[in-house]
Amino acid sequence: MEHVHRPRRRSPRRRVLGVRLHGLRRRDQRGAREVPGPRRRRRHRRAGRPVRRSPAARLPGDGHHTARDGSVGPWWDRLPHFPIESVPSHGSEVQSEHFVPLRHAAAALDALRWLADRIQPHLHVCELRTMAADDLWLSPTQGEDVLCIAFTWQKHPEAVAALLPDLEARLAPFDGRPHWGKMSSLDGDAIAELYPRVADVRELIARADPDRTFASAFGERVLRA
Template structure:
């Protein structure tokens, strides 16, 4: 067992209040720690920008355990260790001729932490990372391990669970045969054209991401195109509704290739390489999910704040995720448009801007990302999640003594 000294999140914007942060050397040791503790919270790769992973007692970090990827005999699922980083899991799946349906922009995040907070990639028809979970093994408050499988009564409340039910030890993920992709970038899509053609733009490739500074244009459209099995390549347009295709980018030590070349899915779906360091953490992030069908109006509402936003913004990324049935998923019930802000590290100004953005998006029923900055309190969150009462009942059954409670859960989920 290793006591971890570093007590800040990845961006250095949040300091954990827990008494101890411990990195067990085995799942058995983790179970013993839980059984012997009054208050425990699971801690992943520290990519959250709030206190969702914090607690008053012990934080248990499983990211130091060896990565395990066990492929089922039918090759339709793979069971992986929850502390493993997506990029490492992806490379091993590719080595075995398999793939995930989706990945987040950052492959350094842990499987357990990303699925517990409903983290996602982008693509019309592509679910969040949690939608690929077929089973989750959880260390409960007594240290006992239990497994919840797709189809079980409580399954939809047990994957996106914010660590409130216990420590995810292993997850079984849906996999598919490996596939190849290419990335191409397009510049300067006019804002009005974009708003008039949202389904066409986001449907232009397997996965589509857009970047804007809220200055009357989409600065860049990034198409991640899936190459059909058996084909050497796939044609892409030179013009996308007036946006011009950019020439190939020079290779980078931190970003995946955006040069039109064809490569493995795990080298094209994320924005960043697992072997590189994409950021020094000089940022704050917030992200807001709105119904895709109301996306154009929601984007215009945020664009009206552009003059206030730009001095404190690195960039904003626009993505889509398909709806699911998981109780606490921001995509529960319908397809969504994700409006993600990477802010400069200006804490006071950004806090005020997050309030303004959430007020502008309130008429659209915006749901914030669980692991990023938000101004919403428990009453506002409760109004956005119709299945929250069922989740609270599940917590009362599985953790009646509140072993896995923390300040975020007390304030937002379980007041």
């Protein structure tokens, strides 16, 4: 019986959202040129050819930003996004920061998207990070792991103060706790609902400082103490 050679059939190259997966060549964010994907980068390394990267991935460190060029350095110069010895972020700014349980992360971010048109004109940058749970009485991570939603705003304190009540109302269904040292519109009643040990804190303050030596307007507003 005569053997008939059948050429091997290649699977078609797939496209997802306009990206050619076979070879994994894709555009960088600026659309200026194609950037090699992981498979092509490996072939370039084996062949000893240089690998082109997106411009944002090649930035060296400077006085205000941590290096993003893959260079080796001590952990304290690579983990922070702002160098320790520098002025963080822009310097001329105001900030707000809220902590929501990690299980609510996606829903909380979706809720904030409705305010995007009001947020954007006043925003420098938004930072998202996760933090592990602890059992400290006034810790924003008390009880469970959280997503931190941090906004670094342009120095528009009046506009940000006007926006915060709506922003915090959006986060209220997800028990969004504000950062103690940043802008917030929440008062003592709202804070008490978010921190189950507030009553213990008030009792401790009354016992340790009966003469109100360390009392302040801020403490009275947010802790009712």
